[in-house]
Amino acid sequence: MSITAPPADIAMPEAGPSSAMVARSFLVRVLFYVLMALITVFFALPMLWLVLAPFDATPRLTIKVPLFTLDNFRILFDNPYAMRSLLNAVILAVGTMLIVLVVGALASYALSRVRIPGRDALLYGLLLLSSIVTGTAAMVPIFLLMTDLGLIDTQLGVVLVMTGGLLPAAIFILKDFMDATPRSYEESAKVFGANPLQILRDVVIPIARPGLATIAVWAMVNAWGNFLVPFILLRDPDKYPAAVVMYTFYTEGGQPQLGLISAFSLLYSIPVVIAYLVVSRRYGFRFHGGIKS
Amino acid sequence: MAPIALEALSKRYPNGVLAVDALDFTIADGEFFALLGPSGCGKTTLLRTIAGLESSTGGRLLLGDRDVTHLQPGKRDVAMVFQDYALFPHMDVADNIAYPLRIRGMGKADRRVKAAETGSGLGLDALMERRPGQLSGGQQQRVALARAMACQPSVFLFDEPLSNLDARLRLEARTFLKKLQKELGVTTIFVTHDQAEALAMADRMAVMEAGKIRQIGTPTEIFHRPANTFVANFIGSSPMNLLTATATGADELTIGGQRVRAPRGVRLATDRTVTVGARPEYVALVPDGSDNALTGVVTIIENLGATSLLSLELVGAEEVAVQVMVPEGSEPAIGEQVHARYDHDRTLVYDGESGELIAGEVAESNRLTKAAPG
Numbered sequence: 001m002s003i004t005a006p007p008a009d010i011a012m013p014e015a016g017p018s019s020a021m022v023a024r025s026f027l028v029r030v031l032f033y034v035l036m037a038l039i040t041v042f043f044a045l046p047m048l049w050l051v052l053a054p055f056d057a058t059p060r061l062t063i064k065v066p067l068f069t070l071d072n073f074r075i076l077f078d079n080p081y082a083m084r085s086l087l088n089a090v091i092l093a094v095g096t097m098l099i100v101l102v103v104g105a106l107a108s109y110a111l112s113r114v115r116i117p118g119r120d121a122l123l124y125g126l127l128l129l130s131s132i133v134t135g136t137a138a139m140v141p142i143f144l145l146m147t148d149l150g151l152i153d154t155q156l157g158v159v160l161v162m163t164g165g166l167l168p169a170a171i172f173i174l175k176d177f178m179d180a181t182p183r184s185y186e187e188s189a190k191v192f193g194a195n196p197l198q199i200l201r202d203v204v205i206p207i208a209r210p211g212l213a214t215i216a217v218w219a220m221v222n223a224w225g226n227f228l229v230p231f232i233l234l235r236d237p238d239k240y241p242a243a244v245v246m247y248t249f250y251t252e253g254g255q256p257q258l259g260l261i262s263a264f265s266l267l268y269s270i271p272v273v274i275a276y277l278v279v280s281r282r283y284g285f286r287f288h289g290g291i292k293s
Numbered sequence: 294m295a296p297i298a299l300e301a302l303s304k305r306y307p308n309g310v311l312a313v314d315a316l317d318f319t320i321a322d323g324e325f326f327a328l329l330g331p332s333g334c335g336k337t338t339l340l341r342t343i344a345g346l347e348s349s350t351g352g353r354l355l356l357g358d359r360d361v362t363h364l365q366p367g368k369r370d371v372a373m374v375f376q377d378y379a380l381f382p383h384m385d386v387a388d389n390i391a392y393p394l395r396i397r398g399m400g401k402a403d404r405r406v407k408a409a410e411t412g413s414g415l416g417l418d419a420l421m422e423r424r425p426g427q428l429s430g431g432q433q434q435r436v437a438l439a440r441a442m443a444c445q446p447s448v449f450l451f452d453e454p455l456s457n458l459d460a461r462l463r464l465e466a467r468t469f470l471k472k473l474q475k476e477l478g479v480t481t482i483f484v485t486h487d488q489a490e491a492l493a494m495a496d497r498m499a500v501m502e503a504g505k506i507r508q509i510g511t512p513t514e515i516f517h518r519p520a521n522t523f524v525a526n527f528i529g530s531s532p533m534n535l536l537t538a539t540a541t542g543a544d545e546l547t548i549g550g551q552r553v554r555a556p557r558g559v560r561l562a563t564d565r566t567v568t569v570g571a572r573p574e575y576v577a578l579v580p581d582g583s584d585n586a587l588t589g590v591v592t593i594i595e596n597l598g599a600t601s602l603l604s605l606e607l608v609g610a611e612e613v614a615v616q617v618m619v620p621e622g623s624e625p626a627i628g629e630q631v632h633a634r635y636d637h638d639r640t641l642v643y644d645g646e647s648g649e650l651i652a653g654e655v656a657e658s659n660r661l662t663k664a665a666p667g
Contacts, residue, residue: 187346188379192393192444193367206383
């Protein structure tokens with residue numbers, strides 16, 4: 001490509017920025033990266049502590065080179081409640097996830113396809129109420145309700161309450177996915193003679209799979225990390241999930257045992273990370289319907 | 294394989310809109326029938342009502358000798374191909390084609406065999422393992438057709454089957470569809486807004502407007518004798534000239550202040566307002582001094598390949614526009630004053646108020662029709 005010089009009578013503007021402008025933009029860029037680095041460090045430090053402290057014989061609330069030991073983990077494995085609580089957490093999380101998924105899929109499909117007056121008001125109302133109902137505001141009424149139902153101190157009771165709290169939001173998000181699934185797929189299946197359940201099985205669920213996977217993981221993670229509901233509703237230490245058991249890692253003097261807490265937290269966080277990676281790999285996380293074919 | 298009969302079929306939406314207004318007609322067994330009309334005329338609603346996706350609010354629908362008015366879509370024995378094909382993205386082509394059979398309870402092995410048969414009949418052998426997302430538009434259409442054919446229904450319903458294809462492919466697909474329908478002999482209804490498509494493919498067609506049928510007949514009938522100004526304007530690759538005229542004498546009309554002879558055989562009462570329908574193809578430029586010609590100034594020339602479409606504004610009545618089609622190479626210049634005369638054997642006259650046909654017919658080349666007196 002040849003570059004021809006412009007005719008002499010045309011005035012050319014000064015080519016390129018001045019050196020002052022270059023220096024300034026460089027400085028701005030440097031400051032930007034410094035700021036980013038500081039913010040990253042601010043968030044990364046606790047993660048770093050979580051990875052280092054479990055292996056430390058004398059953990060403190062600082063980042064330090066660990067005095068390497070696996071004693072913390074050994075103590076945990078010897079503690080019957082600790083390991084049992086991880087299993088309980090799995091039970092609660094999976095149970096909640098299943099109910100939320102099944103009920104949420106059916107409800108969101110129905111709400112997406114049927115036009116009844118007040119449908120949107122219903123959804124928004126449910127969404128608002130659900131955030132109150134599972135919070136501290138409804139602690140006492142829920143306790144009384146569960147006692148009356150005889151579901152106090154049962155894992156079923158905890159699952160039901162958590163499901164109730166998560167379901168409106170799940171329906172809300174899933175409905176968005178269902179809305180984004182074009183109707184012509186279902187109509188096509190309908191003309192071929194499929195009944196609604198067949199349509200759901202053959203058409204809607206496979207196409208809405210990314211949305212369902214997202215909601216499944218979201219429900220599981222919420223149930224996994226929920227402290228308040230099991231803490232209120234469960235009495236028997238055998239049934240405590242991990243979130244509640246962690247509350248008990250104190251010495252007799254009331255000192256938190258950082259080694260145990262950090263080790264347990266590390267174990268506690270692993271399943272969630274795995275679940276995220278699995279779903280992210282297979283489906284990719286999307287909180288909207290995605291691009292139509 | 295079944296004739297279709299509509300008896301006063303109506304569809305009114307809950308918000309009060311009357312999409313289909315008491316339609317009454319029949320479609321013969323094995324016919325390729327077109328529903329043609331502009332957007333919003335109710336043709337797609339009618340198709341969906343026949344399929345069963347919309348429930349009618351009045352009248353009856355008969356498929357063969359069965360009253361299917363209130364029957365579920367799956368039981369009507371119809372197959373529908375949607376405008377966007379609706380191929381299930383998570384199933385491969387073979388499973389897509391086999392889906393209707395799966396719903397009917399056919400076993401897996403039988404299904405695969407039938408799907409392979411149907412698919413190879415449409416040239417899809419090499420594509421059976423692919424997903425719909427890996428197919429071109431034309432291939433997707435053939436898969437959708439195969440899926441509709443697999444269950445051997447009595448009626449095919451096509452919703453704008455060609456509009457998702459690009460222009461060149463559309464013309465090939467037209468021939469392909471017509472041939473396929475002829476071979477299968479299945480009664481087919483297709484919806485389109487493209488009048489050229491309807492004229493080319495249909496055995497009979499219905500032109501719809503606002504939920505009503507404005508004319509029903511063979512493409513030849515509709516092209517040569519549009520029953521009203523709506524159909525006249527809608528049909529034809531270039532819009533028909535519809536000129537307001539007043540009768541000023543037994544066989545004389547005044548258009549835009551200029552007097553011309555009325556089409557052959559037309560007699561009108563004096564001062565009656567009519568609309569003259571003349572296709573640009575049947576209006577010719579005549580030299581200076583010719584009689585019975587409209588004088589106008591050329592404003593626009595559109596190149597159509599072997600012909601050119603001229604737009605004229607009449608002298609003394611600039612709001613009246615006349616379009617004339619001339620062979621290539623004989624276009625006048627823009628701004629030039631020319632004279633245009635419509636073919637007296639191929640011009641129609643419509644009532645000025647109702648728009649209904651009074652007289653005339655666009656005659657075929659070797660046949661002259663005596664127009665009825667008005």
